[in-house]
Amino acid sequence: MKTTETSAPLPADAGSGMSVTKAGPPSGKPPTAQKREGKVLNAFSHGILVIWAIMVVLPLLWAVMTSFKDDSSIFGSPWSLPDMLHFDNWTRAWTEADMSDYFLNTVLVVGGSLIGTLVLGSMAAYVLARFDFPGNRFIYYLFIGGMSFPIMLALVPLFYVVNNMGLLNTIHGLILVYIAYSLPFTVFFLTAFFRTLPTSVAEAAFVDGASHSRTFFQIMLPMAKPGLISVGIFNFLGQWNQYMLPTVLNTDPDKRVLTQGLVQLAVSQGYKGDWSGLFAGLVMAMLPVLAAYIVFQRQVVQGLTAGALK
Amino acid sequence: MQHGKYRFIVGFLALPLGLYALFVVWPFIQSIYYSFTDWTGLSPEFKMVGLDNYRRMLDDDVFWKSLQHSLMFAIVLPLVTIGLALFFAFMINVGGRRRKGGPVISGVRGSSFYKIVYFFPQVLSIAIVALLFNFAYNPDSGAINSFLRGIGLDGVQPLWLGDPDLALWCVMAVLVWSTVGFFVVLFSAGMASIPAELYEAALLDGANRATTFFRLTLPLLWDTVQSGWVYMGILALGAESFAVVQIMTTGPGGPDYSTTVMVLYVYQKAFRDGQAAYATTIGVALLIVTLAFAAVVLRLGRRERLEY
Numbered sequence: 001m002k003t004t005e006t007s008a009p010l011p012a013d014a015g016s017g018m019s020v021t022k023a024g025p026p027s028g029k030p031p032t033a034q035k036r037e038g039k040v041l042n043a044f045s046h047g048i049l050v051i052w053a054i055m056v057v058l059p060l061l062w063a064v065m066t067s068f069k070d071d072s073s074i075f076g077s078p079w080s081l082p083d084m085l086h087f088d089n090w091t092r093a094w095t096e097a098d099m100s101d102y103f104l105n106t107v108l109v110v111g112g113s114l115i116g117t118l119v120l121g122s123m124a125a126y127v128l129a130r131f132d133f134p135g136n137r138f139i140y141y142l143f144i145g146g147m148s149f150p151i152m153l154a155l156v157p158l159f160y161v162v163n164n165m166g167l168l169n170t171i172h173g174l175i176l177v178y179i180a181y182s183l184p185f186t187v188f189f190l191t192a193f194f195r196t197l198p199t200s201v202a203e204a205a206f207v208d209g210a211s212h213s214r215t216f217f218q219i220m221l222p223m224a225k226p227g228l229i230s231v232g233i234f235n236f237l238g239q240w241n242q243y244m245l246p247t248v249l250n251t252d253p254d255k256r257v258l259t260q261g262l263v264q265l266a267v268s269q270g271y272k273g274d275w276s277g278l279f280a281g282l283v284m285a286m287l288p289v290l291a292a293y294i295v296f297q298r299q300v301v302q303g304l305t306a307g308a309l310k
Numbered sequence: 311m312q313h314g315k316y317r318f319i320v321g322f323l324a325l326p327l328g329l330y331a332l333f334v335v336w337p338f339i340q341s342i343y344y345s346f347t348d349w350t351g352l353s354p355e356f357k358m359v360g361l362d363n364y365r366r367m368l369d370d371d372v373f374w375k376s377l378q379h380s381l382m383f384a385i386v387l388p389l390v391t392i393g394l395a396l397f398f399a400f401m402i403n404v405g406g407r408r409r410k411g412g413p414v415i416s417g418v419r420g421s422s423f424y425k426i427v428y429f430f431p432q433v434l435s436i437a438i439v440a441l442l443f444n445f446a447y448n449p450d451s452g453a454i455n456s457f458l459r460g461i462g463l464d465g466v467q468p469l470w471l472g473d474p475d476l477a478l479w480c481v482m483a484v485l486v487w488s489t490v491g492f493f494v495v496l497f498s499a500g501m502a503s504i505p506a507e508l509y510e511a512a513l514l515d516g517a518n519r520a521t522t523f524f525r526l527t528l529p530l531l532w533d534t535v536q537s538g539w540v541y542m543g544i545l546a547l548g549a550e551s552f553a554v555v556q557i558m559t560t561g562p563g564g565p566d567y568s569t570t571v572m573v574l575y576v577y578q579k580a581f582r583d584g585q586a587a588y589a590t591t592i593g594v595a596l597l598i599v600t601l602a603f604a605a606v607v608l609r610l611g612r613r614e615r616l617e618y
Contacts, residue, residue: 042418045401045418046401046418046419048397048398048401049398049401049402049418049424052394052398052428052490053423053424053427053428055487056427056428056430056431056487056491057427057430059442059443059446059453059487060430060442062446062453063442066445074451075450075451077456079453079456079457079460120325120326120329121326123322123323123325123326124322124323124326124327126322127318127319127322127323131315131318131319133315133316133319139323139327142330142335143330146330146334146335147544148540148544148600148601148604149338149597149600150544150547150548150573150593150596150597150600151548151549152548152549152552152573152576152577152593152596153338153341153576153590153593153594153596153597154334154337154338154341155337155577155580156337156341156344156351156576156580156586156589156590156593157336157337157340157341157344157586157590158333158337159351159580159581160351161332161333161336161337161340162333176329176333177333179329180329180330180332180333180334181333181334183326183329183330183334184330184334187326211314211318212314212315212318213318213321213322216322237433240435241434241435241436241437241438242435243435243436243437243549243552243553244549244552244553247556248577248581258435259435259437259438260437262437262438262441263437263441263557266441266444266557279445282438282441282442285435285438286434286438289433289434289435290430290433290434292433293429293430293433294426297426300429300433301425301429301495304432304492304495305492305495305496305499
C-alpha cells in the first residue's frame, strides 16, 4: 500500500471530481521503450480476452449448430455445418421426447416457488429487519446458517419427511421444498435491504391508523421493489436451473423438470440413439434463458452479484 | 408502534419459519442423529450403533478418495477460477491503452461486450453445461478430439472422462468454464469503485501494471475476493460438483472412483445402496469439511480493512 500513500502529486484542488476530464498524461512523456512494452502487453492481454470469449461462445454455437444436423453427421464430423437445417429434430424433441411436459412442469414449479419465496422471504425479512423482539438475532442466524451448510446432508432425511407427508413426486411438494431452500439467501438479502429503507414513511402510515400488515403490503413492499427484483432474478435462475433437489425428491418420470428431463433423455438416448433430438432439446432449454439474459442483462448481473458484494 | 406488535411478528414469521424449520433445520438435526444408527432408509426400524458408522468411514477407501477429490475441488477450483477472473477483470477495466486526452485508466475496447459474453455460462443450468461438455469430451466423436484431429494432432486423442488420471481435471475444467464469468463481473464492479485518483498516483510514481495490480487493486479488492472464495468453495463442495460429477462421469464417480466426490458418495449410499445412516455419516464429514474450509479461508485471509 506504500505506493498509494506516498503520492498525491495531482493538484489538491481537484478534490472530488472523478478526474475523467482533466486526466491526460501529465507533462513527462513515458520513454519509448516503455511505450513499446505497453503495446506488446496490450496485444497480449487483448488476445487472451478474445480467446476466452471464443472459448465461452464456441461450445454454445456448436450446440446450436449440432441441433440442426442429423445423427450420422453428428458422429461422423462434429464440426461440419449441417447439410440442411433439420428442423424435425426440434419438433421431435418437443413432442416425442416430452420436452413440452418438462417445460410445463418447470414453469409451474418455478412460478409457484418464486412467488412463494418472495412473499414469505420478504415477510420474514421485514420483521427481522424492523422489529426488536427476543430471539430476533437467533432466528436471523438460523436462516443465514442455511447458506453455508451442505444441502445434501439434509436431503437424506428430507426425502423421508417429504414422503411421509405424501408430498413426494408432487409439484406442490417440490414448490414447498424450493421455497424452504431459497429462504436463507432471500432473507439475508432482503433483511439488509429493508434496513436501508427510511423508517419515517412507515411511521407516518402507522400514525394515520394503518395496521402493521397494511403498512407492509401497501407501503414497504412497493418501496422494496428494486431489492425484490434483484433477489427475484437470483431465485428465478437458481430455481429454473435447479438439479440436485428434483433429482432426489422428484423421481416420477411424469413430473420431471427440464434439467432432470434432459439428463434422463441423455441416458435413454444411449438405447434409442436420437442424439440430434437431444441436442435440439438442450438448445431449446438454453435459448430462453440466454435470450432473457441478453434483454435484462443489467438487472440479471445486479441480481446475481448483489449478494456477494454485501 | 407497540399496538399488536407481537401478534404481527408471530403472524409474519410463522409460515416462513415453520416451512424452513420443517424442510431444512429438522432434516439437518435428524441427519446428525441418524449417523449414530443403523438405519437403512428402506424400513422404519433402526437401532443405535454408537460410533460404528464413523469407524467404518475411517476404514473406507472410497470415502478417503472422495474426501481427497472434494478437497481438490475446494482448493484448486477457487484458485484457478478467481485467478483467471482477477486477470480478466483487471484487463477489462484497467488494462486498456492510454488514449490521448482520455481518462488515465480505462478498460480495453469492448469491455462491456466481454462482460456480457463471459457471463453466459452463469445463467445456464449446470446440468445443461455438463451434458454439453459430456459430448464435447467424447473420445471418438466429441468436438474436442475431432478438433485436435482437424489441426493435425492425430496422435493426441485422450480418453478424457474415460481416463482415471484425467477425468477429475476434465470435470473441474467445466466448473471453471462456467463460473469465471460470474467473478469477472463481480470483480469488475469492485474495481469500478476504486477511485481513479489512486491509479493516477500509482502511474505517476512509475508503477507498471503488475505493480499496480498487486499493490493497489488486489488489496483494495480483498474483501470481495475473500467472500467470493468462500462462496465458490461451498459451491464446489456441494451442489455444483454433484451435478457435474453425477452427469458427466461413468459410474457415476468413475472410472475407478477417480471422480467420486463426497456429496456424490452421500447420494449414492443413501439412494442407491440403501445405507441411509452411513450416508448421513459421510454427510456429517462433509459438513465438517465445509465449515473448516470457510473458517480457514476467513482466517488466512484476514487483514486490516483498507479504507478508501
